[in-house]
Amino acid sequence: MTDFRQRYSFLASPTWIGWFAVCILFMVVCYFLGQWQWDRRDAALDEIGTIQANYDQGPIPYSEARDIFASADEDDEWKSVELVGEYLAQDHLFARNRANSGQVGYEQVVPFREASTGDVVIISRGWLAPGSEDGSLPASNPEPPSGQAEVTVRIKPGEPEIGRDAPEGQLASIELDEIEDQVGYSVMGGAYGEMLSESPQPAEQPRGFARPSVDEGPHLGYSMQWIAFGMLSFVGWGYAARLQARSNDVAYAEEDDGELPAGIPKREVLRRARAERMRQQGRLTDEDAEDAWVDEHMAGR
Incomplete structure (x- = not known):
């Protein structure tokens, strides 16, 4: 133990303490980055759970969903709702920069007045490809x-x-308060609808929406990687300390290399230096004593 403490006494120097503090700081940063990825995974799993719970359920009447359209909860996303009424087609809008199958286009957003209540619900009827050279307008605008x-x-x-x-x-986004400002009358402000079907069905419709993905993504793997990176910093610090200790042993041996025959490899110098230090400390093992006896008798030949 005494030999170990002496060999690694340099770890108490300000330089090595400073590098250890850097490792701790790096580990803390990696932990928070890993936690960030873990939180993203939790959010993805919550979204997947909502899809699995709601997406394939049968539609409910608007009377049961009215409160949802007024103030939506995340757990209500993807539920199907049936509405009866009429489109206010003259007030249609285009939501821009909407991705679909690797393309960026528009969503056709149209207010819909529900017959039994007079509520106006915003409905996105689907995706439209860009048509102008600069993509500033959709290629078509199918009438509802x-x-x-x-x-x-x-x-x-x-x-x-x-x-x-x-x-x-x-629209830059389907932000319901902004839509209300643009159309000039009250709309349901909690949620809007993505069209699933409509009757009567017109000859031309926007492209329908794809089923949402239930892939949680690589967040779990990234989280584990960040933790591993943080731990590896301590492994690197320990490895560097071991190399420094070996370098110190060589330097110690070279101070006394006048007693050794010329041409001895540094590995042998290191072994003999370590044996000499252990002999001085009274911790020479039987194997080291045997090696020392062989060295002593072989040197005289």
Whole structure:
């Protein structure tokens, strides 16, 4: 133990203590990055659970979902709702920068007045490909059914405001308060609907929405990787300390290398130096004593 403490006494120097503090700091940073990935995984699992619970359930009437459209909860996302009423097609808008199958286009957003209550629900009828050279307008604008229609939608919570401007008649996000400002009348402010079907069905419709993914992503693996990176910093510190101790042993041996025959490899110098130090400390093992006896008798030949 005494030999070990002496060999690694340099670890108490300010330089090595400083590097150890850096390892601790790095480990703390890696822990929080790993926790961030873990939280993202939890959020993904919650979303997957909501999809699995709601997506394939049968539609409910608007009378049961009215409170959801007024103030949506995350657990209500993807529920199917049947509405009867009419589209207010003259007030349609385009939500821009909407991805679909690797392309970026628009969603056609149309207010819908529910017949029994007079509530106006915002419905995204689907995706439209860009048509102009600069992509500033969709290629087409399919008309919704005129007159009374029966529509089945999936509930989507209103999107947050993202602080971006959009051309007139377009939206940077499906932010329901902004839509209300643009159309000039009250709309249900908690959720909107993604169209699933409508009757009567027009000859042309926007492209329907794909089923949401239930892949949780690589967050678990990333979380474990960050923790491993943090632990590896201590492994590297320990390895560097071992190399420094060996270097010190060589330096110690080279101070007394005048007593050794020329041409002895440094590995042998190191072994003999360590044996000499252990002999001085009274901790020479039987194997070391035997090696020392052989060295002593072989040197005289």
